[in-house]
Amino acid sequence: MNWFATDDYWIGRLVFQRMLALIYLLAFVGTAFQFRALIGSDGLTPIPAWLRRVPFRRSPSVFHLHYSDRVFALLTWLGAAISAALLVGAGDAIPLWASMLLWLVPWALYVSILNVGQVWYGFGWESLLCETGCYAIFLGSTHTAPPWLMLIALRWLLFRLEFGAGLIKIRGDSCWRDLTALYYHHETQPMPGPLSWFFHRLPRPVHRLEVAANHVTQLVVPFLLFAPAPVSTISAAVMIVTQLWLVCSGNFSWLNWLTITIAVSALPDSVWHGDLGLPVPAQSGSTSWFQGIVIAFAAVVLALSYWPARNLIARRQLMNFSFNRLHLVNAYGAFGSITRTRQEVVIEGTRDAGAGLSATWLEYEFRGKPGDPRRLPRQFAPYHLRLDWMMWFLALDPYRGQVWFIPFMRRLLCSDRATLKLIRLNPFPDSPPRQVRALIYRYRFTTWAERRETGQWWHRELIGQMVPPMHD
Template sequence: MEYFNAEGYELARQVLQRGTAAVFLLAFVAAAAQFPALLGERGLLPAPRYLERTAGRRIPTLFRLHYSDRFLRAVAWSGAAAAALLVAGLPQQGPPWVPLLMFGLIWFLYLSIVNVGQVFYGFGWESLLLEAGFLAAFLGSNEVAPPVTVLFLFRWLVFRLEFGAGLIKLRGDRVWRDLTALYYHHETQPMPNPASWFFHHLPKPLHKVEVLGNHFAQLVVPVFLFFPQPVASIAAALVILTQLWLVLSGNFAWLNVLTILVAFSAVNDAAVQAVLPWASFSSPEPGSTPVWFAVVVLMMTAAMLYWAWEPLRNLFSRDQLMNASFNRWHLSNAYGAFGSITRRRNEIVIEGTLDEPGPDARWLEYGFHGKPGDPGRLPRQFAPYHLRLDWLMWFLALGASGGNWFPVLLGKLLAADPQTLKLLRVDPFDGARPRWIRARVFRYRFSTPEELRRWHVWWVREPSGVLVDPLQLRPRDV
């Protein structure tokens, strides 16, 4: 087993397994909290109806057998409990088949959720989590050394993630090529965080340096992940530092955190000890890998290499796909982000009133947790938690179709549906029904330092149009 075992990667294994399990834990908790209101039996896009429409398709999900909100919550909390055990490292104390089964369990439970999640689960980091979780299952337990091929597949994952994102930028918007993308990005990104205002107001020459650094980190550095040590560890460190910069400047759910975790697949123990001499790692005895485990890992590796062809071809295609999955198991994926940059920010503001619509009507605004609303409210930090409704509201403001979910949302706000109201930060009617509701479009921009000092606002906004004219519940809906 000399060539099968990756000696000196114990820290990498611990970070990959425990860190990925921690993200699964967060994802399951978010599903238990948000899925019923968004996709449940009485949700905005009910999963039971989706399952009926896709009855003839071969979509792997546990909910083919049965769906109810109670069952969904049971699945989510079971997944969260299993993930918590993996975070604590308890299954890793046993033989390698124990973490293999535990990771396999949480991977399939979350796959079942994603595959019925429709547009609310249509984000690239869902596939990223599923692919990382599947690979983590084959890292073994503390009784064996991490397999070389699994670490290689993790590095291939990082490479696709970073290199694909770099290529989609160069092929997409010209602002990435003329280095002006960050003149706009911090202000127009889906969900700014508390530091975004400050990042936006950095000097423009520094913004250009940031874009150059991003191109280097995504188009040059990933190649060196496959080099011998210590080059691979240095490349991983650069990826990690770049991702930490993104964590500081925005809310991108668990995308950046998970990228940091999988980048540790290229960091060996010696590199860590060179920086932290007091660090020590206990590695398994060489040659202790069971034959059955090696066979299973090699079979999985062969399957993943077979599936790697489509993502590889996609990287060099003129019609490169961004955040696409090439199989129903989400194990062969293309990644990328921000192939185009929005220059101006629009926000959909939902308002209700107890009056009759007219010039004297008093309209009150619903407040969301993450998306901009009240100009005087400093953006909050939510990542790595994922606020799915807030993200879909951003896409809606870009002009994306709300499909069937946005009218349903307005209807549920008119009915003061308690489950829906829990997704919001502010219900201006304290659980009562408004008589009318409407949706307006506002143009938002970050305030200048002078405007912040004078008016204590982080945003300046002005009306830009009407998305939905005032409407009320029909008698049969009451």
């Protein structure tokens, strides 16, 4: 190792870059398929209306220059194409300066999308992708050894991500402190996966052990990232294993896979070469202009780190918060509070003119969120179903979602094609319903006995009506 770069992380950088490119690809493809109904010109929260209200300085985005659905789709697919090229190694087949520009494009495009995405892009992993993607620009390619400053920046990011999440939990809901959080969380998390029912049915001592292990992983292990190897290697490996456990137990978009991606950058070549048998790339130096750019960017990261570092020790810690419009050096954290019961909004429609007992109501089915009690939850992560996630938040606080939910109901009344593509089952394929309504149910996982008797994964009870019957 010289003063600027190291020869011990070539393969870790390569794996990190390929995994990041894949996550970029999924993010852009998901946006391309969902944006028209959500934020398009005729969407639930249209971008043009947002651009008229919010100036460039508050939401830097290329779409302030010009917006149309066609331009948005073109730039989104451009981001997907470049991500695919980076995935297959295009960044290593061109000069270093060109590789940096290639990594710059998806970052700039995704920041532009995030800054006009409104409530649909208000998740912590959106900013996490932007921050991680920005570091990738300065990580170099096979033309130069991995710069230490960027490897340390990625560890600082991983530290904030894990330690921030641990502090949010231990400072928040008492169920994290008394180790009972997972009595509820597998059942009440935003979007359960196909194994969540089985995780929920684990013995309660196992749940308590899970919570205790989580506290160790998030409150103790992150400090070991800055220790010499092999301690730092072991700490990164522990985080990777923990994240894989979360991948199995739920659907958290690309949050877990991106955390694994960041942790991979902390694994030295001895892990990949010695344990997996991968070859170590030929060594190469670094040019002075590249060193100057990396040092300057590292200084920016250091300066911006003041706010998230202060947030970690603040009495009122912010969760998933960006301190600047480019989403660099953010604050992270999740599930500071745990809901004990699960509520779901169920939307129904009818072709009958009246709304009395004689009306026949048919249920709309979503792709990921619970609906039909007999349907096993599906695995969608790392793909992000934005509407399904917002439906979970809607059930927690119906009033906050009215800005988009009532327009969504109206789209169903006219069988809007773009909107119907976001859901799994439209019970009115031939003609629109005359009326739609929204009900609130309480859901819980069935017991082993109920599962054997009914074949259902969920038991649900009607709580009441959230939106009375609507018609055009």
